[in-house]
Amino acid sequence: MKNNFLSRIRNVKKRRERDLFKSTQARLTLLYSGLLILFLIAIVTIVYLVFYTVNLNGQKHELGILVRRETNLVEDYLRENGREAFQKRESQDLIVADYDRFFYYVTDPQGNLLVGDEMVPPLRNQLTDLVKNWTPKRNEIRQAVVQVEDMRDEEILKNTPSDSTSVQEVRLMITGQPIYYQDQLIGMLYMGKNISFVYDSFKRLPILLLGIIILFAGVAVYISYLMSKKAMIPITRAFSRQKEFAADASHELRTPLSVLLSSINAIEMVGTLNEKDYAQKLLGTMKEEVKRMTKLVSALLTLARSDSGLIERSDEIFDFRPAVENTVHSIETLAQRKQIKLYVQAPNQLLIRGDSERLTQLLYILLDNAVKYTPNGGEVYLTLSIESSNPQIFQMIVQDTGIGIAPESYNLIFERFYREDKARSKQIAGHGLGLSIAKLIVDVHQGTIAVSSELNKGSTFKVQIPFSVKPHQKAEGKIH
Helix, strand or coil, rough: HHHHHHHHHHHHCCCCCCCCEEEEHHHHHHHHHHHHHHHHHHHHHHHHHHHHHHHHHHHHHHHHHHHHHHHHHHHCCCCCCCCHHHHCCCCCCCCCCCCCCCCEECCCCCCEEEEEEEHHHHEEEEEHHHCCCCCCCCCCCCEEEEECCCCCEEEEEHHHCCCCCEEEEEEEEEEEEEEEEEEEEECCCCCCCEEEHHHHHHEEEEEEEEHHHHHHHHHHHHHHHHHHHHHHHHHHHHHHHHHHHHHHHHHHHHHHHHHHHHHHHHHHHCCCCCCCCHHHHHHHHHHHHHHHHHHHHHHHHHHHHHHHHCCCCCEEEECCCHHHHHHHHHEEEEEHHHCCCCEEECCCCEEEEEEEEHHHHHHHHHHHHHHHCCCCCCCEEEEEEEECCCCEEEECCCCCCCCCHHHHHCCCCCCCCCCHHHHHCCCCCCCCCCHHHHHHHHCCCCCCEEEEEEEEEEEEEEEEEEECCCCEEEEEEECC
């Protein structure tokens, strides 16, 4: 049963680790695919703008060539037949290039129509209004839209998108060229070109480009997934090596620290130095620092074993009351130094099931944390009880009158190396590992730990572990 429980704990940790790597890979995939899609959108936008510009400029160029060529034809006709023949001419075959124009009109200097033709005769009034009183500048081109009803001409329908309605819009590009005879202006040649098909392609092109974006977005996501998967390989290796290093380094450091502490204790036992000697003070300082380093190394080793899935937990029924008394007495020195009162409420005998060493460590962490963050003259309350529920719950509550914790930090304080107030925490010894180890111990025992606090008034840590047995009578105590 114990092996099955430890196996479940290891599986939970491995699953959390996998989830961490998966979420990191998902963020990398999102980042890479986002960059690729943005690049693709930029390319598609440039393609659309180039297509738009090239097509319109191409149509303008063609219309300019067409109107200049036809103007030359008219001027050649004038030189051969004279101005009078031109003004009397009513034939529509003067303009020969009728394969690529929607209309043409030739007017005299007063704007009177001399010769003209259009693909849709009913549009003459609309078209003449477009060129009326307009003297185009050099290479000037206008665009206009005319309404066409019931178009049946195949040439018109070929260049104009049709729909179900009887009224259709024809988009035109219009220009004009002056006609000279013997260096005198005798009229204007106006010509219009149907460019509806060009604008129709502009409307259809975004749909095509959007389809391309969607298609290549899928490809980009797949490529990004492969890139992120490849990028996670060194990250995973580095993470594994970091865990191995932390475990190995912590394990190797315990031996020299133990030797140092033993050596200092041996020197103190010799008794050749009195308390006022400088060397004796140095030994005291060294001893405190070695103890502090030993606690840190022990904490790092615990976390490293947890990461590697090697942490073990004994499962025994024991009386927790003696461990509580020893832990409270070990905290008394720091509490008395700060004139903090410790209040304990617990049964005379507290039979529970679990790992006695781990639970004692949990109690020490919570009490030490409470005393550290409580100002001089404050109070710390410890309440231990067993709730008669099913299953029975062993409950540990540590309450202080300290500096408090901001609500947004309730979850963060259980993370490794987290210190809520960096400036104020520099004045308080610690490395930000205590509560993360406390959370680990509670998780190993399948329990819960919660915090409630109010800034500058105090904090309350509540631990509940579902594996206790019935206790004997309760008793209350007060330790100064």
